[in-house]
Amino acid sequence: xxxxxxxxxxxxxxxxxxxxxxxxxxxxxxxxxxxxxxxxxxxxxxxxxxxxxxxxxxxxxxxxxxxxxxxxxxxxxxxxxxxxxxxxxxxxxxxxxxxxxxxxxxxxxxxxxxxxxxxxxxxxxxxxxxxxxxxxxxxxxxxxxxxxxxxxxxxxxxxxxxxxxxxxxxxxxxxxxxxxxxxxxxxxxxxxxxxxxxxxxxxxxxxxxxxxxxxxxxxxxxxxxxxxxxxxxxxxxxxxxxxxxxxxxxxxxxxxxxxxxxxxxxxxxxxxxxxxxxxxxxxxxxxxxxxxxxxxxxxxxxxxxxxxxxxxxxxxxxxxxxxxxxxxxxxxxxxxxxxxxxxxxxxxxxxxxxxxxxxxxxxxxxxxxxxxxxxxxxxxxxxxxxxxxxxxxxxxxxxxxxxxxxxxxxxxxxxxxxxxxxxxxxxxxxxxxxxxxxxxxxxxxxxxxxxxxxxxxxxxxxxxxxxxxxxxxxxxxxxxxxx
Amino acid sequence: xxxxxxxxxxxxxxxxxxxxxxxxxxxxxxxxxxxxxxxxxxxxxxxxxxxxxxxxxxxxxxxxxxxxxxxxxxxxxxxxxxxxxxxxxxxxxxxxxxxxxxxxxxxxxxxxxxxxxxxxxxxxxxxxxxxxxxxxxxxxxxxxxxxxxxxxxxxxxxxxxxxxxxxxxxxxxxxxxxxxxxxxxxxxxxxxxxxxxxxxxxxxxxxxxxxxxxxxxxxxxxxxxxxxxxxxxxxxxxxxxxxxxxxxxxxxxxxxxxxxxxxxxxxxxxxxxxxxxxxxxxxxxxxxxxxxxxxxxxxxxxxxxxxxxxxxxxxxxxxxxxxxxxxxxxxxxxxxxxxxxxxxxxxxxxxxxxxxxxxxxxxxxxxxxxxxxxxxxxxxxxxxxxxxxxxxxxxxxxxxxxxxxxxxxxxxxxxxxxxxxxxxxxxxxxxxxxxxxxxxxxxxxxxxxxxxxxxxxxxxxxxxxxxxxxxxxxxxxxxxxxxxxxxxx
Numbered sequence: 001x002x003x004x005x006x007x008x009x010x011x012x013x014x015x016x017x018x019x020x021x022x023x024x025x026x027x028x029x030x031x032x033x034x035x036x037x038x039x040x041x042x043x044x045x046x047x048x049x050x051x052x053x054x055x056x057x058x059x060x061x062x063x064x065x066x067x068x069x070x071x072x073x074x075x076x077x078x079x080x081x082x083x084x085x086x087x088x089x090x091x092x093x094x095x096x097x098x099x100x101x102x103x104x105x106x107x108x109x110x111x112x113x114x115x116x117x118x119x120x121x122x123x124x125x126x127x128x129x130x131x132x133x134x135x136x137x138x139x140x141x142x143x144x145x146x147x148x149x150x151x152x153x154x155x156x157x158x159x160x161x162x163x164x165x166x167x168x169x170x171x172x173x174x175x176x177x178x179x180x181x182x183x184x185x186x187x188x189x190x191x192x193x194x195x196x197x198x199x200x201x202x203x204x205x206x207x208x209x210x211x212x213x214x215x216x217x218x219x220x221x222x223x224x225x226x227x228x229x230x231x232x233x234x235x236x237x238x239x240x241x242x243x244x245x246x247x248x249x250x251x252x253x254x255x256x257x258x259x260x261x262x263x264x265x266x267x268x269x270x271x272x273x274x275x276x277x278x279x280x281x282x283x284x285x286x287x288x289x290x291x292x293x294x295x296x297x298x299x300x301x302x303x304x305x306x307x308x309x310x311x312x313x314x315x316x317x318x319x320x321x322x323x324x325x326x327x328x329x330x331x332x333x334x335x336x337x338x339x340x341x342x343x344x345x346x347x348x349x350x351x352x353x354x355x356x357x358x359x360x361x362x363x364x365x366x367x368x369x370x371x372x373x374x375x376x377x378x379x380x381x382x383x384x385x386x387x388x389x390x391x392x393x394x395x396x397x398x399x400x401x402x403x404x405x406x407x408x409x410x411x412x413x414x415x416x417x418x419x420x421x422x423x424x425x426x427x428x429x430x431x432x433x434x435x436x437x438x439x440x441x442x443x444x445x446x447x448x449x450x451x452x453x454x455x456x457x458x459x460x461x462x463x464x465x466x467x468x469x470x471x472x473x474x475x476x477x478x479x480x481x482x483x
Numbered sequence: 484x485x486x487x488x489x490x491x492x493x494x495x496x497x498x499x500x501x502x503x504x505x506x507x508x509x510x511x512x513x514x515x516x517x518x519x520x521x522x523x524x525x526x527x528x529x530x531x532x533x534x535x536x537x538x539x540x541x542x543x544x545x546x547x548x549x550x551x552x553x554x555x556x557x558x559x560x561x562x563x564x565x566x567x568x569x570x571x572x573x574x575x576x577x578x579x580x581x582x583x584x585x586x587x588x589x590x591x592x593x594x595x596x597x598x599x600x601x602x603x604x605x606x607x608x609x610x611x612x613x614x615x616x617x618x619x620x621x622x623x624x625x626x627x628x629x630x631x632x633x634x635x636x637x638x639x640x641x642x643x644x645x646x647x648x649x650x651x652x653x654x655x656x657x658x659x660x661x662x663x664x665x666x667x668x669x670x671x672x673x674x675x676x677x678x679x680x681x682x683x684x685x686x687x688x689x690x691x692x693x694x695x696x697x698x699x700x701x702x703x704x705x706x707x708x709x710x711x712x713x714x715x716x717x718x719x720x721x722x723x724x725x726x727x728x729x730x731x732x733x734x735x736x737x738x739x740x741x742x743x744x745x746x747x748x749x750x751x752x753x754x755x756x757x758x759x760x761x762x763x764x765x766x767x768x769x770x771x772x773x774x775x776x777x778x779x780x781x782x783x784x785x786x787x788x789x790x791x792x793x794x795x796x797x798x799x800x801x802x803x804x805x806x807x808x809x810x811x812x813x814x815x816x817x818x819x820x821x822x823x824x825x826x827x828x829x830x831x832x833x834x835x836x837x838x839x840x841x842x843x844x845x846x847x848x849x850x851x852x853x854x855x856x857x858x859x860x861x862x863x864x865x866x867x868x869x870x871x872x873x874x875x876x877x878x879x880x881x882x883x884x885x886x887x888x889x890x891x892x893x894x895x896x897x898x899x900x901x902x903x904x905x906x907x908x909x910x911x912x913x914x915x916x917x918x919x920x921x922x923x924x925x926x927x928x929x930x931x932x933x934x935x936x937x938x939x940x941x942x943x944x945x946x947x948x949x950x951x952x953x954x955x956x957x958x959x960x961x962x963x964x965x966x967x968x969x970x971x972x
Contacts, residue, residue: 051581055800057574057682058561058583060715091796091842095815100799148815156804284842286851289687289793291716 017244018213018221019180020172023187024165025197026134026205027070033133033164034061034103041203045157053162055098060290067164068110070196071131072296072304074166075111077190077311078126084295085110085130087288092281095148096136096156104132104167106285110294116170116190117313118182119328125171136161166196172211172221177237177244184208184233189312189337201232208236212243214251222247223257227271229264239264243271315341322348323358331362339370352380353387356396363397364404373407382411392470394462395420420468428461428469432477435460447482454478486552486646486700487727490593493551496540500533500551504595507553510643511597518620520629520639522558522568524598529553532595539593546593548707554589555639555648558599559606560691561680562586569682570614571604573801573808573826583680584715585649585691585708592707597645600635604828605798606656606684608632609900612891613830621664623926627884630660630900633694637664640694647704648694653684654786655879655904657692658916662879662929665918667701667946668694670904672936673911674719676705677712683797685790686717688908698917698947702726705939724939730947735768737945740872743773746780746902749881752922757878760919760930763952764876764945774868774875778860782906785861787898788841788854789909794831795838801826833894862910869935874945877903879916879929903931912936917946919953 029039035052051059075082088106109130116124137160142152168187174180188206191199199206213224227243230236242264247257262271310318319341320327335341340361347361348354357379365372382403386396395415402414435457436443445453454475461474484492484503492498508526515521536546556562559569561579568574586596603613611619611634621629622642629638633650637660640648650657652670661668669692676691683689693704709723741761749757761771803809803822810821827835841850868875881902890897907914913936916929930949934942 051579054805056579056581056806057567057569057577057800058579058581058678058680060679062714062716089796091799093799093802093816093819095802095804098800098805100802101796154815282844284796284839284844284847286792286796286842286847289685289717290683 014216015214015244015248016217017175017177017240018172018215018224019174019177019240020211020224021168021170021174021180021183022209022211022226023168023170023184024207024209025074025168025191025199027067027164027166028195028197029064029066029070029164031064031066032162033064033067033131034162035059037162039163040159041205043159045155045159048159049161053098053158055100061103061288063291063294064164067131068294068296069304070164070194071110071129071166072301073194073308074129074168074191074196075114076301076305076308077194077196078111078114078116078129078168080111080114080126080129082111082296082301083108084293086293087131087291088285089288091284094135094138095154096138096158096161098136098158098161102133102135103288103291105130110296116183116187118179118186119313119316119333120182122179124173124179124183127169127171129166129168132165132167134160134163134165172213172224177240180210180240181233181237184236186312192339193309193312193315195309201230204231210236210240210243212240212247213257214244214247222251223259225257225259225271226261227264228261228274229266231266235264235266238269239271242269246271312336319344319358323354325355325358331358335362338365340365340368340372342370343372343376346376347380347383350377350380351384352376353383356383356386360396360400364400368404374403375408378403378408378411385411385415391415391420392468392473394471395468398467428465428473428477431461431464431469432474432481434464436481446478484646485697486549486695487697487703489552489646490548490550490703493536493540493593494545498551500536500540500546500593500595501530503551504529504533504553504597507597507643507645514622514642515644517625518622518638518642518644519617520600520619520635520642520644521555521598522570522601522616522635523566525565525596528565529595529597532590536593536595548592548703549589550593552594552647553597553645554594554704555597555600555636555645556586557602557606557633557636557648557650559602559651559682559684560586560599560649561682562596562599565599567599567682568616569605570602570616571826571828571831572615573822574682575615575808577807579680581680584677584712586680588708589649589704594647594707597639600633600639600648602635603632603656604831605682605794606632606651606653606689607794607830607834609655609659609897610885610887610890611635611660612887613828615828618887621884623665624884624924627886627926628663628889630663630880630884632656632660633668634660634664636694637661637666637668640664640666640696646695647700649691649704649708650694651681651684651689651691652904652908653688653690653790654908655901657694658904658914658929658931659880659900661694661916662918662927662931663884665927665929666694666696667698667915667917667950668692668879668929669701669705669915670907670913671705671709671724671939672719672913673908674717675709675724675913675937675939677708677715677718679712679714683793685793686797687793688786688790690908698915698943698950699727699730701915701946702730702943719937721937724937726939726943729940729944732944733767734764734945734948737764737769737874737941738772738872739764739769739945740772740774740868740875742776742779742868742875742877744775744777744779745877746783748899748902749878750883750923753878753880753882753928756919756922756928757876757930760876760949760952764948767948767952769945769948772872774872776861776864776868776875776906778857778864779906781857782861782909783898783902785854785857785909786901786905787837788850789858791834791838792841792851792854793838795835795842798827798831798835830894858909861906865906865910865912865933865935869938873934873941874938875933877931877933879903879931883922883924883926883928907933910936913939913942915942915946917949917953919949 140151143150
């Protein structure tokens with residue numbers, strides 16, 4: 001199908017969005033890519049420096065083995081081919097670029113031809129994931145917009161210079177802003193899971209550039225613009241949506257899209273021209289003569305592969321299977337993302353109910369890391385009480401609150417101390433009868449099919465039971481009474 | 484007195500390092516004003532180092548293989564807290580915060596650093612006339628150049644200012660000045676000596692090596708500075724070559740190659756000495772064989788694309804932002820341009836422009852890319868020749884030392900000085916220039932011995948034989964070199 005016959009003049013008619021993402025991640029190494037200076041965020045400016053970092057005359061780079069191994073982990077996690085490769089120099093002048101060239105990978109990258117599956121199974125191709133060094137950080141004082149042009153002076157912090165980066169380049173397979181958000185979220189989860197990076201967009205240890213174009217399905221891709229300065233997943237989505245509509249408006253008004261690099265401005269919600277293709281630098285790439293080729297042999301790659309932890313997708317699947325919750329559901333995603341899935345499995349292994357554990361962990365453990373303080377056996381005991389009918393869901397929540405506050409405890413003892421006993425069905429039925437009698441108006445509405453009236457009736461029962469009735473059971477009873 | 488003799492005497496407690504240093508400082512005091520071998524003489528530091536050596540010996544310790552041996556360093560090797568200028572205005576005030584690996588190794592072996600020697604700016608040149616701080620004069624004839632770019636290091640040894648010295652050789656910058664100054668100069672196999680702390684000119688070609696008055700001294704120094712350094716990724720993971728033990732082995736049965744398709748252009752007096760060298764080696768039992776190295780002749784062209792390309796990148800860091808010269812201007816770009824315009828000399832600017840052009844989009848394939856292919860051809864042709872010969876002999880320089888100003892207006896004529904030395908930089912193979920008598924005007928002539936990669940032992944055997952033969956020739960009344968020493972008996 002071509003777009004020529006339809007959709008012109010109709011924004012969004014049959015336009016298709018084409019997005020490719022370039023994600024830079026700082027690797028969580030102890031030291032820099034080519035020197036022994038610490039790789040640490042937030043230190044006093046210009047303290048993590050050395051002759052190599054500053055590009056002092058005579059200084060030579062020595063490749064960091066840990067950086068290579070983390071980059072190889074990324075390659076394995078993204079289903080890439082890991083291949084012999086080399087480093088090139090990318091030459092350009094900028095004050096925070098100490099050598100006036102960046103050591104990067106050019107025609108032959110370490111990792112190529114992989115993919116990343118979004119949670120719904122949509123597959124995004126990975127073109128390459130290569131190693132390179134970060135630049136220093138400039139702060140421009142005076143002038144406007146924090147740009148070097150027009151500023152009074154500039155301050156440079158070289159702590160970041162030489163920090164190892166992996167640039168992950170996707171194929172232009174992304175079709176919606178939501179997919180772009182999912183891609184970045186999923187990638188971040190993978191990077192955290194494999195310990196490759198702390199992947200904090202707000203601190204710049206994960207930086208996303210988006211290549212955006214639009215076309216009519218069947219036509220060649222349109223001219224793309226590269227969007228920079230995307231500091232959150234939310235900005236990414238907004239910027240892509242803005243940029244797509246900007247390009248569509250241009251084309252539909254008879255103009256053409258110019259290939260350029262654009263800057264996302266969070267405050268006005270627009271993208272602005274940063275530089276056009278015409279002022280692009282000629283980087284004069286050539287093989288870095290101070291380094292030798294990087295040739296990961298099969299045994300090395302295999303040792304990396306063998307040491308890989310389970311990735312989020314596999315962990316979500318395992319958690320869903322263990323708990324009966326949907327694999328694409330929020331609880332499974334949130335608990336896996338927090339790294340608390342192993343804990344849920346531990347609760348199950350301790351004889352607890354995995355499904356109830358998942359719910360409790362999701363609701364009550366937001367501020368507890370991958371190693372929650374409540375012992376798994378304690379939560380297991382609580383879920384047993386719950387599914388055994390010894391506690392209502394509402395009571396269980398109260399007991400859980402105590403366990404969390406005290407970093408654990410005996411669920412039976414806590415429940416007993418609270419005076420919780422499972423309410424038998426007869427007692428509950430009596431309370432429901434009372435509620436119907438004393439809330440005749442609400443009951444009439446509910447009986448007539450108005451579900452909104454249910455709340456008042458349940459509330460009355462809960463009040464009468466001093467919060468000990470199981471809300472779910474009350475609702476079920478009320479529905480069963482409905483004529 | 485040779486480095487071997489000084490070290491032996493100092494280690495045995497027969498001579499004080501302090502006396503050795505004072506003798507050399509006296510020679511410097513007498514002759515340096517005319518020669519200008521040094522950018523900086525480190526008299527106080529040398530005296531302090533000598534006192535420490537003498538204390539070690541007095542306490543019964545062994546200061547090392549180069550105990551008390553004075554060494555001069557080309558001023559492109561980093562010395563902690565001591566100005567390291569590359570003979571360039573752009574680094575005039577710069578003091579490195581670290582020592583080059585070779586400096587550390589020399590000091591650990593008991594050598595005494597006498598000073599930093601003059602060079603063509605950033606090692607770009609063949610006469611030391613490109614120094615921002617004035618030229619060095621040839622001790623054999625002060626109206627002539629010492630060669631370059633390591634002219635200061637060659638002259639310092641030839642003049643007796645230092646027992647040995649270090650230079651760097653990117654296209655012949657050790658071997659050509661060694662030939663012109665009548666001393667031994669070695670360009671080791673690429674990767675045998677660490678480049679960490681050597682200020683880069685062309686990283687894939689640069690290699691540090693020694694100057695000495697004897698082959699044995701050069702061997703001793705190379706044994707100290709050579710061997711793997713984890714701080715240089717291109718360093719070969721092997722220990723230093725064993726050289727001093729093979730010098731007396733002779734050349735009986737060795738195959739010495741004569742390159743039949745060698746580029747022309749060498750002066751007749753130089754070619755006479757080369758023939759004499761073949762004869763001498765044949766006389767000593769070697770077999771002279773003819774070989775061909777067809778791509779040899781393209782070395783110069785390939786070199787003048789590859790070396791400037793790398794230099795254009797290596798020298799981009801001198802931007803006035805972090806260290807060295809800064810010329811203030813209205814904005815960052817203007818500051819870059821003003822600083823680099825004021826800080827670099829003409830030859831450096833010429834090569835930066837040449838290299839920038841050769842690497843540019845649209846020109847890369849025709850220039851830099853093609854030069855890399857020629858480099859491969861040269862490497863292959865040498866490898867083929869070494870199937871038939873153990874070493875090759877060529878002139879080290881097409882001529883003896885030339886007068887100042889002779890080639891300064893003609894860069895191409897200057898570039899031709901390195902015709903015979905450049906190909907082994909491109910292939911990474913070792914080469915040595917050995918003094919072998921004199922040519923026109925009684926000036927020294929060097930013969931170059933080339934060997935395959937890591938062939939230093941056989942190369943030094945041949946060099947030692949040539950040295951013995953020229954000494955024999957001297958005793959028989961044939962032409963030989965004067966010591967050229969100034970201020971000493």
